[in-house]
């Protein structure tokens with residue numbers, strides 16, 4: 187699920203940036219540092235949408251670096267148990283398949299793939315129904331439901347299922 | 362539009378899900394009466410026989426404490442089976458409701474309406490919400506089934522993996538770390554052994570018998586549960602399917618319902634109800650009296666558009682006056698309940714109709730327009746018979762028969778007597794309820810006694826003495 191929230195971060199800036207462009211430098215550094223990172227609490231920071239407030243800088247003894255407390259608005263993505271996501275399959279093996287929904291990696295184990303889909307090994311390993319009408323392979327798009335998340339301080343990993351109504355392949359790369 | 366399949370649905374639901382509902386925290390918890398299991402069933406059943414009802418009246422009818430009833434109703438409101446309405450009432454507002462109740466021939470307070478002291482405080486009303494009940498029950502069944510099935514299929518459970526060499530366990534959440542570039546299996550971080558999914562044969566062997574048995578027992582239990590679910594709730598499922606394509610009975614909001622009921626009553630008052638004791642309530646309501654005299658059949662039609670065809674057939678084939686739709690519906694329901702007994706009793710004399718009443722759940726398919734008229738007659742005869750019995754019991758038999766054609770005051774008196782009779786005869790709430798309903802209907806149908814006297818006199822010898 188996506189959220190638009192306000193976060194705060196202490197930015198350290200090298201003295202060479204002190205000048206007319208101090209603020210733009212600060213913002214671009216913030217984007218570089220923060221976008222794409224993940225925190226267990228808020229999820230993945232997808233994009234910064236604005237800087238609310240830059241506080242007074244504090245000069246560090248000895249180094250000349252200055253620390254600015256920056257409040258910024260950003261879009262975060264945090265997967266939840268029970269959430270339905272659309273994801274792209276990245277790898278298929280005998281144990282199941284891996285997929286990605288944006289920055290989130292999801293594993294669907296083979297017992298959470300419908301029983302009528304069988305694993306086919308080969309150059310392009312895949313899960314296929316007996317009549318061949320539905321095929322899950324690399325690059326397939328699937329709709330899945332998250333049934334478990336592992337949230338570490340810097341990482342979120344999910345496991346999902348496609349064994350339920352309206353879940354499964356939504357677009358086939360071959361067709 | 363028939364309400365009966367929906368009532369059956371409500372009754373089945375009550376018995377399936379709310380059988381052991383108790384209101385906790387009653388003061389009387391020390392005595393045996395504290396165990397009020399089944400109260401939910403009683404209340405829901407009672408509501409199937411009513412439309413909007415004031416909660417105090419319902420409590421009185423069910424001989425329940427108001428608090429207890431209110432707690433039960435609040436529970437059902439949360440369960441989305443019942444809609445409630447609370448309003449601060451002026452004397453006038455209460456009268457509108459009373460009139461509406463009288464009009465539906467459903468209310469039990471018609472007789473005592475006059476004595477009722479209307480005060481300016483909040484009254485609560487409740488009513489079954491059939492549309493919502495259908496949805497709620499369907500959803501509940503769906504969730505129950507899904508839950509059991511999901512458990513059975515191991516859905517939504519996180520797969521575990523085990524290393525056959527070093528017995529180290531992993532879950533699917535570790536998957537990312539376990540994939541190997543060489544083959545399509547997961548490998549142990551420890552010894553690089555090939556992991557097996559727990560629950561597979563190998564794992565089961567490794568784990569030993571105990572664990573496997575536990576899992577198997579669990580699966581068996583779940584399967585039993587699913588089977589039980591299918592078996593025991595089949596009647597409910599069937600009823601849901603039966604009701605699926607029917608129009609859901611809607612009473613609307615309390616206000617809308619009152620307006621409708623009163624309007625219908627007004628349109629019918631002119632002819633059919635000329636002797637109805639309940640009509641006196643219309644006077645309270647400010648219905649202009651001259652209007653009553655002038656009412657024509659057409660007026661009645663305008664009040665009952667949707668049921669036009671039914672009414673028409675009844676109207677054209679008999680000298681009977683047009684009855685409003687709600688009256689016919691009530692009549693039908695009762696007749697169905699009485700059906701067996703009524704047939705018997707047209708020949709046998711002196712058995713109590715009320716005593717034979719049972720809470721049977723007849724299927725409603727039998728009801729169609731053709732039967733309507735027959736049903737009506739049966740109800741009418743049943744009412745006649747019952748009245749007769751009461752008269753036999755009463756001391757003033759002669760007076761009664763003499764006064765049948767007289768004004769409403771006489772009949773109000775009779776009604777009071779009937780209620781006493783009911784109270785004596787039946788102590789149990791549920792059946793007493795039924796009896797009451799019958800009593801009331803008979804008083805409604807009594808109206809037609811005079812109109813119909815000569816027609817019925819031919820069929821029923823017993824009635825002759827009444828007219829003399």
Ligand SMILES: [Zn+2]
Pocket residue numbers: 524525526527528529549550551552553554
């Ligand atoms: Zn190992």
